[in-house]
Amino acid sequence: MPSLGFLKKKRTKDSTGSRDLDSPTSPIKDTASPITPTSSRKSGSFHLHRTKTNDSSQNSQAAAAPSKPSSDSMNPAFAQQQYASPQSTAQPSHNTPSIQNLIHPHNTNAPAKNNAGANFQTQPLNQTRTTKGKYSLTDFTIQRTLGTGSFGRVHLVQSKHNQRFYAVKVLKKAQVVKMKQVEHTNDERRMLQQVKHPFLITLWGTFQDSKNLYMVMDFVEGGELFSLLRKSQRFPNPVAKFYAAEVTLALDYLHSHNIIYRDLKPENLLLDRHGHLKITDFGFAKEVPDITWTLCGTPDYLAPEVVASKGYNKSVDWWSLGILIFEMLCGFTPFWDGGSPMKIYENILKSRVKYPPYIHPDAHDLLQKLITPDLTKRLGNLHGGSKDVMNHPWFAEVTWDRLQKKDIDAPYVPPVRAGVGDASQFDKYPEETEAYGQAGDDPCVKSPPYTVDHILTCPNSHGHLFPDF
Numbered sequence: 001m002p003s004l005g006f007l008k009k010k011r012t013k014d015s016t017g018s019r020d021l022d023s024p025t026s027p028i029k030d031t032a033s034p035i036t037p038t039s040s041r042k043s044g045s046f047h048l049h050r051t052k053t054n055d056s057s058q059n060s061q062a063a064a065a066p067s068k069p070s071s072d073s074m075n076p077a078f079a080q081q082q083y084a085s086p087q088s089t090a091q092p093s094h095n096t097p098s099i100q101n102l103i104h105p106h107n108t109n110a111p112a113k114n115n116a117g118a119n120f121q122t123q124p125l126n127q128t129r130t131t132k133g134k135y136s137l138t139d140f141t142i143q144r145t146l147g148t149g150s151f152g153r154v155h156l157v158q159s160k161h162n163q164r165f166y167a168v169k170v171l172k173k174a175q176v177v178k179m180k181q182v183e184h185t186n187d188e189r190r191m192l193q194q195v196k197h198p199f200l201i202t203l204w205g206t207f208q209d210s211k212n213l214y215m216v217m218d219f220v221e222g223g224e225l226f227s228l229l230r231k232s233q234r235f236p237n238p239v240a241k242f243y244a245a246e247v248t249l250a251l252d253y254l255h256s257h258n259i260i261y262r263d264l265k266p267e268n269l270l271l272d273r274h275g276h277l278k279i280t281d282f283g284f285a286k287e288v289p290d291i292t293w294t295l296c297g298t299p300d301y302l303a304p305e306v307v308a309s310k311g312y313n314k315s316v317d318w319w320s321l322g323i324l325i326f327e328m329l330c331g332f333t334p335f336w337d338g339g340s341p342m343k344i345y346e347n348i349l350k351s352r353v354k355y356p357p358y359i360h361p362d363a364h365d366l367l368q369k370l371i372t373p374d375l376t377k378r379l380g381n382l383h384g385g386s387k388d389v390m391n392h393p394w395f396a397e398v399t400w401d402r403l404q405k406k407d408i409d410a411p412y413v414p415p416v417r418a419g420v421g422d423a424s425q426f427d428k429y430p431e432e433t434e435a436y437g438q439a440g441d442d443p444c445v446k447s448p449p450y451t452v453d454h455i456l457t458c459p460n461s462h463g464h465l466f467p468d469f
């Protein structure tokens with residue numbers, strides 16, 4: 001097994017790890033069994049209680065949803081119990097309208113605008129979530145940094161109008177242009193405004209000033225799955241299965257709308273305060289009905305067809321799902337061996353995976369069918385599409401419709417105080433030194449005549465590189 005030294009570092013898109021994680025204490029490995037039932041919900045520990053959750057309650061500043069009595073729980077199988085078809089009479093949470101739902105069925109989480117009539121609508125795909133009136137920096141108080149990535153920095157912010165907390169991703173225009181990410185950044189905004197799914201981050205709006213682009217999203221309080229995984233070293237089979245199943249549903253949704261995600265990795269999977277996943281960072285998501293060629297992603301997670309610069313499609317996300325499941329079960333990725341990205345690419349092209357003996361046989365079988373360079377054999381890429389993955393024996397006990405409704409308890413509930421901007425689950429970062437919102441010329445708005453470079457970077461922008469922010 002590789003030394004964990006490297007693996008503690010987060011991987012950025014260009015694979016430069018950014019910092020070490022501090023706490024070596026494991027919320028999982030210290031527990032005799034993560035599937036040991038507990039009689040009460042205990043934040044920061046595994047539990048077996050079925051929780052009624054309500055998507056619209058996030059950021060509501062209300063207490064965590066009540067859990068079902070412990071008679072519901074049983075040992076040993078987190079998996080068996082959690083995924084089995086419902087025997088109880090408990091109704092899924094969506095049937096139990098909360099007070100919020102009754103007041104404002106769709107928009108309880110949207111950051112309020114101070115202009116009367118501001119209204120967010122949840123729209124089907126291909127229509128965007130729109131606001132009357134745009135946000136600006138003055139609508140929020142910027143607080144600490146939650147995370148940094150290759151192209152951006154994400155802040156915790158508080159709305160001055162409804163006092164709720166949100167996450168705002170700030171991208172420096174100059175950096176985006178320099179790193180040739182104009183198209184990806186415009187795609188990220190467009191994709192995120194179109195999608196709506198329980199396991200995908202919600203983007204409420206975007207705005208820009210002369211230097212920066214801003215994306216206002218839900219603040220997902222529970223931190224990164226990456227941190228939980230590193231603290232736990234590896235996840236027990238049922239725990240990995242739970243997270244893999246939620247990711248599978250999200251991929252199924254994206255692919256059904258011809259969107260490839262292209263950056264699956266634990267760093268981009270956040271835990272909400274009930275422990276369910278939210279996929280963030282759509283920087284590489286792309287609407288692709290057939291084939292694309294762009295080389296992008298994070299080295300450990302790249303499919304061989306991407307490394308080999310062949311045209312590729314949704315198949316790459318199923319490969320990455322295989323890498324993710326492997327990493328959750330083993331604590332390291334299959335093609336990393338201490339070398340440079342080039343060495344990782346070589347290993348990926350060889351596609352020889354050593355499976356540790358502790359991997360459950362069903363998981364082993366699924367991994368072999370996902371981490372295969374043969375596109376005619378890769379599960380998810382075959383005639384049955386994502387349903388082939390969902391019907392694989394490793395997922396046999398998953399009740400997919402209940403999972404989709406978040407009617408199955410997560411294996412780990414992050415210890416957060418809901419609604420108070422509790423960012424304790426996120427690592428600390430040095431803060432940005434350059435003030436946001438400075439006045440000045442916007443180098444990304446050009447008047448004709450355009451340079452060839454400008455036209456090539458953004459041919460349809462009529463002089464504006466980020467026309468829709």
Ligand SMILES: Nc1ncnc2c1ncn2[C@@H]1O[C@H](COP(=O)(O)OP(=O)(O)OP(=O)(O)O)[C@@H](O)[C@H]1O
Pocket residue numbers: 011012013146147148149150151152153154167169201217218219220221224263267268270280281282283
């Ligand atoms: N909605 C959110 N709520 C809480 N934290 C968030 C949210 N979105 C992002 N973060 C944090 O910020 C980090 C960086 O965000 P993001 O991945 O979108 O940036 P990036 O520049 O595209 O990163 P990368 O190069 O790693 O892909 C995430 O890993 C996460 O820790």
